[in-house]
Amino acid sequence: MPRRSYDQYCAAARALDAxxxxxxxxxxxxxxxxxxRYTDLHADLPGVSTDVLASRLKDMEREGIATRRRLPPPAPASVYELTPRGTALLPVLTALADWGTPAMGERRPTDALRAHWFAVPLARHLAGLGPRVVEVRMDEGVFHVRTDGGExxxxxxxxxxxxxxxxLDADTCVAIGGGLSLDHAVREGRARLETVSHGTPQEAPAGAGAQGQE
Incomplete structure (x- = not known):
């Protein structure tokens, strides 16, 4: 099926074509x-059909946003990964998350949730921390974020x-995305930040977090 296009000589339109x-x-x-892996993507994108996911991945390969490769034994599976062009979409997703945060409101009964979905909006608020890798623990799960710009x-x-x-909890993640500083969240008892030294967690003092709006 031919790829749909806005057929407009406009950078925004070209981006939306892709x-x-x-x-x-x-x-x-x-x-x-x-x-x-395809199965992992499908599991973490509740609501997408297998046909649509396969179609989107093919489109992303054609646009140079993602690529597929075969893992060597003993795990002979195919995986998808972003190209540099795909990774360059991070600021776009960050801006969309910032723009969408005010619309989050209360979690609806039909809303799926994966803890790692908070990684993109939370990452820039952790960037001012000294630690290079921050493990984030929530009731919904655990994920970790790099704060040094690495991949x-x-x-x-x-x-x-x-x-x-x-x-911290999901409500505090949303609040931080909306402008609550991590320092303030720690001081209020809404979040707990511990540094890890030689495998031993040590609670970080208030004021050690990234600076932001309160």
Whole structure:
């Protein structure tokens, strides 16, 4: 099927030709965690059909946003990963998350939630921390974020060697995305930040977090 286009000589239109279809940017969000198998992508994108996911991945390969490769034995599986052009969409997703945060409101009964979905909006608020890898613990799960600009941006599950651990709930994650500073969240008792030294967590003092609006 030919790719739909706005047929406009406009940079925004060209960008939307490539990533404007439903699910595409959310697939990018998942691949910012590094290479993912098709089954893992499907599990973390509740609501997408297998046909649509396969179609979007093919479109992303054609646009040079993602690529597919075969893992060597003993794990002979295919994985998808972002190209540099795909990784360059991180500021776009960050801006969309900032823009969408005021519309979050109360979580609806039909809303799915994965803890690592907070990685993109939370990452820039952790960037002012000294630790290079921050493990984030929530009731919904655990993920870890790199704060030094390295790749991948985040990973699902605990970090192998975290420099700090941040414990908070989903409401506080949303509040931080909306402008609550991490320092303020720690002082209010809404979040707990611990540095990890030689495998031993130590609670960070208030004021050690990234600076932001309160």
């Amino acid at each position: 990533v404007g279809d439903r699910w595409t940017l959310l697939i990018v969000r998942e691949l910012l965690a590094g290479p993912r 991948p941006l985040y990973g699902d599950g605990p970090a192998e060697h975290p420099d700090a651990r941040l414990t």
